[in-house]
Structures are given as C-alpha cells and as structure tokens.
Amino acid sequence: MIKRTLFFANPAYLSTKNEQLVVKFPDNEKEEKAVAIEDLGYVVLENPQITITNGLLMKLVQNKTAVITCDKQHLPCSLLQPLVGHTEQTERMRHQLNASIPLKKNLWQQTIAAKIYNQAIHLETRGYNGLKLRNWSNTVKSGDTGNLEAIAAAYYFQNLFSEVETFSRNQKGTAPNNLLNYGYAILRAIVARALVSSGMLPSVGIFHRNKYNAFCLADDIMEPYRIYVDAIVYEIVATGCDISVLSQNLKSKLLSIPTLNVYIDGKWSPLMNAVSRTTSSLYDCFQGMSRKILYPEYCIRQILK
Numbered sequence: 001m002i003k004r005t006l007f008f009a010n011p012a013y014l015s016t017k018n019e020q021l022v023v024k025f026p027d028n029e030k031e032e033k034a035v036a037i038e039d040l041g042y043v044v045l046e047n048p049q050i051t052i053t054n055g056l057l058m059k060l061v062q063n064k065t066a067v068i069t070c071d072k073q074h075l076p077c078s079l080l081q082p083l084v085g086h087t088e089q090t091e092r093m094r095h096q097l098n099a100s101i102p103l104k105k106n107l108w109q110q111t112i113a114a115k116i117y118n119q120a121i122h123l124e125t126r127g128y129n130g131l132k133l134r135n136w137s138n139t140v141k142s143g144d145t146g147n148l149e150a151i152a153a154a155y156y157f158q159n160l161f162s163e164v165e166t167f168s169r170n171q172k173g174t175a176p177n178n179l180l181n182y183g184y185a186i187l188r189a190i191v192a193r194a195l196v197s198s199g200m201l202p203s204v205g206i207f208h209r210n211k212y213n214a215f216c217l218a219d220d221i222m223e224p225y226r227i228y229v230d231a232i233v234y235e236i237v238a239t240g241c242d243i244s245v246l247s248q249n250l251k252s253k254l255l256s257i258p259t260l261n262v263y264i265d266g267k268w269s270p271l272m273n274a275v276s277r278t279t280s281s282l283y284d285c286f287q288g289m290s291r292k293i294l295y296p297e298y299c300i301r302q303i304l305k
Contacts, residue, residue, distance in 0.1 A: 002041075002259055002270045002272070002273075003039065003040060003041025003042070003065075003258065003272060004035070004039050004040050004041060004042075005040075005041060005042040005043075005044065005255050005256075005258055005259075006021070006035065006040060006042070006043045006044065007044045007046065007251065007252065007255055008023075008043075008044065008045050008046060008047060008050055009046045009047055009248055009251075010025070010047055011025070011026050011047055011049035011050060012024065012025055012026075012047070012050050012051075013025075013026075013050075013051045014050065014051065014052040014053065014056055015052075015053045015055065015056055016037065016053065016055050016056040016059050017034070018034075019036065019037055019038070019059070020034040020035060020036055020037060021034065021035045021036075021037055021040065021043075021056060021060075022034045023035075037059050037060060037063050037065065038063060040060065040063065040065045041065060041066065041193075041258055041272055042065065042066045042068060042186075042189065042190070042193075042255075042258060043060060043065055043066070043067050043068065044068045044070065044076070044186075044255065045067065045068065045069045045070065046070040046074055057080065060080075061080060061081075061082045062082070064082060064085065064193065064196070064197055066079055066080070066081075066189050066190070066192070066193040067079070067080035068080075068186075068189050074182075074246055074251075075181060075182060075185055076182070076185035076186060076188075076189060079188075079189050079192055079193075079215075081192065081193070081196050081202075082196060085195075085196035085197050085198070085199055086196075086197065086198060086199030087199075088199055089199040091199075092198070092199030092200055092283055092286075092287075093199065093200065093201055095283070095286040095287050095288075096200050096201060096204060096283075096286050097201075097204060098286075099206070099285075099286050102142075103285065103286075104143075104206040104207070105142045105143035106142055106291070107206045107282070107285060107293060108142075108143055108144055108206050108207040108220070109140050109141065109142050109143065109144060110292065110293050110295070111206075111207075111220060111221070111223050111224060111293065111295070112140050112144045112148060112149045112223065113137045113138070113140040114137075114223075114224040114293075114295040115149065115152075115223040115224040115226065115227075116133050116136050116137040116140065116148065116149070116152045117133070117134065117137040117297075118224055118227040118296070118297065118298040119133050119152060119153075119156040119227060120132075120133030120134040120137060121227075121297070121298045121299070122156075122160070122227050122230060122231060122298055123156065123159055123160060125298075126160065126234065128159045128160070129159075132155060133152055133155065133156065136148050136151070136152050137152075143207075144207075149223075153169065154169075157169040160230065160234060161176065161234075161237065164176065164237065175243040175244050176233050176236070176237050176243050178243070178244075178245075178246055179233045179236060179237075179243060179246070179250065179254065180229060180230070180233055182246055182251065182254050183229030183232060183233060183254045183257060184222070184226060184229055186229075186254060186255065186257050186258075187222050187225055187226065187228070187229055187257055188215060188218050188219065188222055190222075190257065190258055190271070190272055190275055191218040191221050191222040191225070191275055191279070192215055192218040194272070194275040194276045194278070194279040195217055195218060195221070195279050197276065197279070198276070198279040198280055198282070198283050199283065200217065200279065200282070200283060200286075201217065202214070202215050202216070202217050202218045203215060203216055203217065204216060204217055205217040205219065205220045206220050207220050208220055221275075221278060221279065221282065221293075224295040224296065225271070225275065225295075225296065227298050228257060228260050228262065228271060228298075229254070229257060231298075232253060232254060232256070232257065232260075233254075236250060236253060257271060258270065258271055258272040259271065259272070262274045262296040262298075263296055263297050263298075263299045264277060264278075264294060264295070264296040264297070265277065265294050271296075274296050277294050278293060278294050278295060278296075281293050281294040
C-alpha cells in the first residue's frame with residue numbers, strides 16, 4: 001500500500017478523532033480537514049507555530065508514521081521513531097550487533113557498487129558518458145578500501161550539473177545543493193523508518209560510525225537510493241526556475257520521493273516499499289540467511305515527468 005505524505009508549511013492545530021488526523025487552521029481561515037491515520041507514511045512539520053496533540057503523536061507512532069520536524073532553515077532536523085518497531089526487535093538487534101567485520105565490509109562493497117552503477121545509468125540517461133562509472137562499479141573492493149565512492153561522486157556531480165556555474169557538491173554550497181540537502185533528508189527519514197520497521201537500529205551502521213550520528217545505518221543503506229533525489233533535482237534545474245530559495249512548490253516535488261516508482265528485484269515498486277524490501281534483505285544477511293542486499297536499479301522510465 002502506498003502511504004501518503006502530509007506537509008504543513010502554515011500554522012495549524014493537529015489532533016485526532018475517530019482514528020483520523022484532524023487539521024484545524026487559526027481563525028477558521030480554512031475548512032477543517034481530516035485524513036485517515038492508517039493512510040499516512042510521513043508527516044512533515046515545517047512551521048514553528050504548529051501545535052500537535054500527544055494523542056495524535058501516539059497514534060502516528062503506533063501506525064509507524066514518520067513524523068519529521070524542520071529547523072529554522074526549513075530543512076528536516078528530527079524524526080520521531082517508535083520504541084518498538086518489530087515484534088522480534090530484540091532478536092533482530094542482536095543479530096545486527098553481532099554482525100562480523102567481514103560481513104559488514106562485504107555489505108558495504110555491495111552498497112557502493114550499486115550506488116556507482118546507478119550513477120552511471122543516470123548519467124547515461126542524461127546524455128553523458130557513464131562508462132567510467134560502470135567500470136568503477138565492477139572494481140569496488142571489500143569495504144571500499146580504494147574509496148571509489150568519493151572518486152565516483154566527484155566525477156558524477158561534475159558531469160551531472162556541468163551547466164550550473166561554480167557548482168560543486170557541498171552541503172553549504174550554492175544551489176542546487178539546497179535541493180539535494182532537502183531531498184536527502186527526506187530519503188534518510190524513509191530509510192530510518194524502514195529500518196525500525198524491520199527491527200533494526202538505525203544508529204549502528206555497517207560503514208558509518210560517527211559517534212554523533214544517530215542514523216549511521218540509514219546513511220549506509222540510503223546510498224544507492226540517492227540517485228532518485230538527484231533525478232528529481234536535475235529535472236527541476238532543467239526547467240530554469242529559481243532554485244536559490246526552497247519554495248513550497250519545490251518542496252512538494254521533493255516530497256514525492258516516497259512514491260517514486262523504482263525497479264527492484266525484477267519488479268516495479270513505490271520507493272518506500274522498495275526500501276522496506278532492502279532493509280528486510282539486510283536483516284536476512286545479518287541473520288545468515290543471505291549474503292546479498294536487494295537494491296534498486298535505476299531505469300530511464302524513472303525520470304520525473
């Protein structure tokens with residue numbers, strides 16, 4: 001089932017009644033609205049004047065809805081997660097924590113190979129040469145000891161946004177870095193939600209291990225999925241619209257990420273469902289039932305229209 005994403009950019013009072021999320025606006029400027037909580041996958045709270053009841057938060061968490069709050073720069077800064085995401089959570093976390101170093105190095109190798117391959121296909125769909133990236137994707141070593149991820153990323157972004165003057169991929173850099181940052185933050189929340197639902201700890205990664213990062217595993221697993229954010233941002237830039245400021249219209253395009261159609265394991269699936277398949281296959285690897293993570297394969301059909 002495809003879950004809905006709700007984005008609140010204006011002041012609002014959010015509560016619950018009859019298993020629905022009820023939206024009331026100040027001074028009765030707009031008509032009261034209600035949405036079934038079971039249909040919600042993500043709720044993004046941007047405006048600092050939004051009030052939300054504890055009863056609604058409880059129901060959203062029980063429904064495994066990701067509640068995302070934003071900072072003063074309007075970028076996602078926090079994610080509300082349930083304490084219990086899976087009935088076998090303790091057992092699953094034990095397998096995750098006991099994963100061997102060779103296994104984690106192999107999983108990271110698969111992850112980076114999939115990421116670089118998707119970057120190659122994306123470049124080719126835009127008319128650029130992806131042969132170098134294809135070759136790199138086939139030569140990633142265990143644990144990516146050659147740091148091909150960084151080498152490939154520099155080459156990829158240099159070509160993808162070659163027509164954007166002075167562009168370089170940097171979180172604090174010029175546009176379209178602002179669009180990429182916002183899209184990646186949404187993607188990170190999608191992956192974190194799926195990891196919790198699969199009974200794993202988003203903070204314990206297979207490669208990322210910064211002690212100040214609460215989403216190390218989410219940052220690991222989202223790597224091959226970044227391409228879908230890149231594709232949306234590329235299409236936005238190609239329209240020639242003003243991208244210096246993250247307008248509500250631009251955000252609405254990026255908030256379509258969870259429902260993008262992606263190709264995984266021979267089938268088309270909404271991205272949010274594909275991520276759940278990826279996290280489920282990751283647990284199978286931790287448990288010893290498999291040695292392969294399922295990742296999506298970028299296809300030309302996925303270019304945003």
